[in-house]
Each structure stands twice: as C-alpha cells, then as structure tokens.
Amino acid sequence: MRYYILMLALATSLFASTIEMYGVAHLSGDSIDNGQNRVFKIASNSSRLGIRGDYDISNGMKILMQYESGVDLTGQGTDDGNGGQTSAGNTLFTRTRVSFIGIESKFGTIKAGVLSVNDRWMYDYNLFADQVGDLGNIWGKSSTFINRANDMVMYALPEIVKGLDIDVSYLTDLSDKYAYATINDAKEITGVLLKVDYKINGFKFGVGYLDISNDYDQPAPSDLALTASYTGESYSVGAGYLQSKNSSSIEQTHDSFMLGGSYNYKDFVAKTQYSSVSDNAHSGSSSMIALGVDYKLNKDALVYLAYASTNNGDTAVYKANNYGHGKSAYGTPNPGDDPSALSIGLVYKFSGTIYKK
Numbered sequence: 312m313r314y315y316i317l318m319l320a321l322a323t324s325l326f327a328s329t330i331e332m333y334g335v336a337h338l339s340g341d342s343i344d345n346g347q348n349r350v351f352k353i354a355s356n357s358s359r360l361g362i363r364g365d366y367d368i369s370n371g372m373k374i375l376m377q378y379e380s381g382v383d384l385t386g387q388g389t390d391d392g393n394g395g396q397t398s399a400g401n402t403l404f405t406r407t408r409v410s411f412i413g414i415e416s417k418f419g420t421i422k423a424g425v426l427s428v429n430d431r432w433m434y435d436y437n438l439f440a441d442q443v444g445d446l447g448n449i450w451g452k453s454s455t456f457i458n459r460a461n462d463m464v465m466y467a468l469p470e471i472v473k474g475l476d477i478d479v480s481y482l483t484d485l486s487d488k489y490a491y492a493t494i495n496d497a498k499e500i501t502g503v504l505l506k507v508d509y510k511i512n513g514f515k516f517g518v519g520y521l522d523i524s525n526d527y528d529q530p531a532p533s534d535l536a537l538t539a540s541y542t543g544e545s546y547s548v549g550a551g552y553l554q555s556k557n558s559s560s561i562e563q564t565h566d567s568f569m570l571g572g573s574y575n576y577k578d579f580v581a582k583t584q585y586s587s588v589s590d591n592a593h594s595g596s597s598s599m600i601a602l603g604v605d606y607k608l609n610k611d612a613l614v615y616l617a618y619a620s621t622n623n624g625d626t627a628v629y630k631a632n633n634y635g636h637g638k639s640a641y642g643t644p645n646p647g648d649d650p651s652a653l654s655i656g657l658v659y660k661f662s663g664t665i666y667k668k
Contacts, residue, residue: 601617
C-alpha cells in the first residue's frame with residue numbers, strides 16, 4: 312500500500328501544478344471501563360496519510376485530486392478509529408478515507424470518489440473529535456451511521472453570498488452499508504445529501520439532510536441535522552440537533568442533542584461537551600458527558616487529557632470511546648451498563664509541498 316501511494320504521487324506529479332503530502336499521527340493511552348471491567352490500551356485514533364494536488368487547465372479551471380488512507384500506529388490494522396479492515400496484525404494502512412478526483416471552475420466544483428456523509432455535520436462543532444467523548448459516539452450510532460460513502464458524486468455551488476457554502480451529493484450505491492442488501496441482485500440503495508453552511512463574524516450555522524431510498528421494501532432512513540456555533544478570541548460555544556429516522560431498518564425516530572463550550576488560556580484549552588439521544592421507547596436512550604484539557608506544544612502538535620462517561624438506558628449500548636477512536640471494542644457494554652474512558656494523548660499534524668511546477 313505504501314508503494315502504491317508513492318507511485319500515484321510520482322505519476323500525478325508529471326501533470327499536477329502542486330502536490331502536497333499531509334497527515335495526522337494520533338496516539339493515546341486509554342483506561343477503558345465497559346461497565347464491568349477496566350483495561351488499559353494504547354490506541355491509534357484516526358491517524359492518516361494523504362496526498363492532494365491540483366492541475367491548472369485554463370480560464371480558472373483546475374483538476375483536483377486527493378488520496379487518503381487510514382493509518383494504524385499500533386500496527387494491528389483494525390479498530391483504529393478509521394473503520395479499518397480486520398487483519399492478522401502488522402498492518403500500517405487500514406481503510407480508504409476521503410479520496411476523489413474533481414474539477415473546479417467558476418461554475419462550482421464537482422468531486423467523485425469516497426466522500427464524507429454523516430461526518431459533514433458531526434464535525435461542524437465537535438470539541439472531542441477522534442478523542443474519547445467524540446460526538447459521534449452518540450450522533451454516529453443513533454443516525455444512519457454512514458461516515459463516508461464509496462461511489463459518491465458531489466456538486467458544490469460557486470459562492471453566491473460571502474460565507475455561504477451549498478453542496479448536494481448523490482450516493483450511487485449503499486448496498487455495502489445495509490445487511491439486507493444482496494450483491495448483484497439488481498436492487499439499489501441510493502441516497503441524496505444536502506449540506507448548507509453559513510459563516511459570519513465568528514458565527515457558523517449548518518444544515519445537513521440525508522435521504523436514503525431502497526428497492527428492498529425496507530423503511531427509508533433519513534437524517535436532519537442543525538448546528539450552530541460561535542468562536543471568539545478566547546472561547547467557543549456550540550449546539551446541535553439531529554433527527555434520525557429508521558436508522559436500524561425499523562420504523563423508529565431518534566432525537567439527539569449536543570451542547571459544548573471551550574475556553575482558551577495561553578496554550579491551554581479547557582473544554583466540555585454534553586450529548587444525548589432518545590428514541591420512541593426511551594429504554595434505548597443515552598447521554599454522554601466529556602471533559603478535557605488540550606495543551607498546544609506548537610501550531611502542529613498538542614497533548615491532551617480527556618474523560619468521557621455515558622449514562623445508558625435499559626437497552627442502550629452506547630460507548631464513550633467509539634467514533635474516530637481506536638480500541639473501541641474494549642468499551643463495549645452490556646445493555647444498560649454505563650461505560651467510561653480516561654485518555655491521555657498526543658496529536659501531530661503535518662503537511663508539506665512535495666512537488667510544485
């Protein structure tokens with residue numbers, strides 16, 4: 312896999328105007344309590360390596376490309392926050408992340424490939440992204456739970472109003488996301504996604520909508536997300552609402568909420584985030600509280616301490632270390648148990664131009 316990525320970069324450099332290599336290395340030591348037992352594990356958390364570039368054609372038109380793969384710094388090749396494949400171990404690269412080819416012009420941008428779905432609103436305001444306490448632990452499990460989709464096409468409108476971004480996507484094949492689907496049976500599972508964001512004077516407002524249809528006579532899942540946040544010089548606050556219908560192939564509605572805030576003091580960031588979900592029966596409801604402190608070593612690196620705890624209803628099995636975070640299997644509770652996790656981690660982000668024409 313590593314040689315494949317390098318060969319792609321070399322081949323593309325023959326044509327591209329600029330090629331950049333980038334990545335995230337994120338490792339943590341986690342004390343995980345699944346409600347019955349406590350274990351300590353080293354986790355790789357959505358670490359990744361990617362290459363992106365562009366090629367100017369003419370008249371403001373350019374070709375865009377990106378290849379991105381999950382990386383497991385523990386070498387197990389699975390349960391690394393990337394949704395990686397199951398392997399026998401000793402595997403560095405795991406699952407394909409956002410990867411595409413596209414065209415940008417004054418008429419907008421078109422991308423095709425592996426693109427984000429639910430992640431589009433789960434990371435609008437998520438103070439514990441890829442850490443224990445990630446908002447996806449609640450919003451991801453209670454929704455259609457399609458963080459990224461293969462064979463997806465997106466069209467982003469050109470900027471009509473300053474700060475306003477609008478895009479619409481077509482998910483051409485979701486048969487790998489649902490257990491009732493049968494490969495090559497001529498039946499389809501497709502989806503349409505709409506995302507609208509508006510930023511002005513530190514405020515950010517987001518609307519996301521996903522509608523999935525199928526030929527299997529199954530309930531049609533859908534998500535509606537509303538988010539809002541404000542970022543000032545030394546603090547931020549954010550809130551969100553998500554309504555998910557028929558996410559588990561049964562006629563059921565989940566209503567989820569989020570509220571969070573952070574305060575910066577020099578190189579320290581103190582943060583807290585609360586999220587909750589309720590269903591029709593309420594026995595599957597849950598809530599999660601997360602507390603943490605980040606310390607910025609420099610503009611590219613930070614260390615953090617984070618704690619998250621869930622409060623599950625009688626039949627709920629929500630985790631504190633599931634979405635975007637490695638070793639999530641060790642946090643799996645029995646129905647009604649209340650898992651928690653304490654984590655200390657290091658995150659390093661890097662990028663650099665490897666070719667420029």
